[in-house]
Amino acid sequence: MISRKPSETMKLLMAAVVGIVFGFSIGLMWSILPMSKLNLRSSFLNRNQKLWLIDIDSSTEDKKKNNTSKVWVPSNPRGAETLPPHIVVSESDFYLRRLWGKPSEDLTITPKYLVTFTVGYDQRNNINAAVKKFSEDFTIVLFHYDGQTTEWDEFEWSKRAIHISVRKQTKWWFAKRFLHPDIVASYDYIFIWDEDLGVQHFNAEEYIKLVKKHGLEISQPGLEPNHGLVWQMTKRKGDREVHKQTEEKPGWCSEPYLPPCAGFVEIMAPVFSREAWRCVWHLIQNDLVHGWGLDFALRKCVEPAHEKIGVVDAQWIVHQSVPSLGNQGESEDGKSPWRGVKDRCRKEWKMFNTRLANAEKAYDEAVSATNSTAR
Numbered sequence: 001m002i003s004r005k006p007s008e009t010m011k012l013l014m015a016a017v018v019g020i021v022f023g024f025s026i027g028l029m030w031s032i033l034p035m036s037k038l039n040l041r042s043s044f045l046n047r048n049q050k051l052w053l054i055d056i057d058s059s060t061e062d063k064k065k066n067n068t069s070k071v072w073v074p075s076n077p078r079g080a081e082t083l084p085p086h087i088v089v090s091e092s093d094f095y096l097r098r099l100w101g102k103p104s105e106d107l108t109i110t111p112k113y114l115v116t117f118t119v120g121y122d123q124r125n126n127i128n129a130a131v132k133k134f135s136e137d138f139t140i141v142l143f144h145y146d147g148q149t150t151e152w153d154e155f156e157w158s159k160r161a162i163h164i165s166v167r168k169q170t171k172w173w174f175a176k177r178f179l180h181p182d183i184v185a186s187y188d189y190i191f192i193w194d195e196d197l198g199v200q201h202f203n204a205e206e207y208i209k210l211v212k213k214h215g216l217e218i219s220q221p222g223l224e225p226n227h228g229l230v231w232q233m234t235k236r237k238g239d240r241e242v243h244k245q246t247e248e249k250p251g252w253c254s255e256p257y258l259p260p261c262a263g264f265v266e267i268m269a270p271v272f273s274r275e276a277w278r279c280v281w282h283l284i285q286n287d288l289v290h291g292w293g294l295d296f297a298l299r300k301c302v303e304p305a306h307e308k309i310g311v312v313d314a315q316w317i318v319h320q321s322v323p324s325l326g327n328q329g330e331s332e333d334g335k336s337p338w339r340g341v342k343d344r345c346r347k348e349w350k351m352f353n354t355r356l357a358n359a360e361k362a363y364d365e366a367v368s369a370t371n372s373t374a375r
Helices: 006-032 060-066 121-131 150-154 171-178 204-213 274-283 294-301 337-374
Strands: 043-045 051-057 070-072 113-119 138-144 162-165 189-193 218-223 271-273 309-319
Touching: 113 121, 113 171, 113 204, 121 138, 121 150, 138 171, 189 204, 189 274, 204 309, 271 274, 274 294, 294 337
Parallel strands: 113 138, 113 189, 138 162, 218 309
Antiparallel strands: 043 051, 051 070, 189 271, 218 271
């Protein structure tokens, strides 16, 4: 056994005493210091990976300076992350409001459906007949491509309609800019129709009933067989309420469940459920304004497409094939205005198909690369 010298023992004892006193002093100081900058951060991560972080400054002085707490909520819509969630109103509608009275008493009726027509004043009588087929359960929106709007006030219903006017634009140009899914979220179904449709045999309320009955997320009325028919799929079949498949010319359909034999409606008179439109709006290209090729891609927005896309035969229309929008073009290289419009339509169809194919290829390659890395 090795004995320590008295001086070494005394040094160890003094060090222990100093350590105890120092620790006690630090604890005492911490307990009496004002908690001027206490940050309490609470994080809640739910199954949807939504993170809420709330910074609360408990200092009286800082509260006087800031007056409000800082809120950061990434689950809010983009741009609204600094707002408390309960103040955020991310959706809207086309309901007309008064300039007086209580907001809660503004609406005597809240339409459940939306119908839009892209129109020129020359087609006013045809549109007047069409609008009369839609009850008060429908909000009416007119997209004007000829700049004439107030002239429509000759019709009583026009004073309650929404009028949006931009010269020489198509319905898909209007739809991309004014029918954002959050704007039309109040409507169960959205009709996006041309101006040259004969509706003598059409009833909108009955149409909705059949769409619901047969589970159609994307649909259109059947077309009169002898007027303006391009595809067999959209041809009215007189012996049924709805059809979802057809037979086309040999070689036109690579598979029976693919367009144009199934999962297909045309872009002249489509009807979308709220959920389907949320996808379709994102599919519409910002610069391809005629929408050619879009009808072949609609199937990507519902699953299974051959069951949820169909034609309503019992409520049918006539395509009158009035080339009104074509005449809004300009003559180039000696061509008539409508010829230039038609040429662009074909170009847009090719461009859309190329973009879609490239996007799907890029996605497949990214998935393949991810899977390879994970192995």
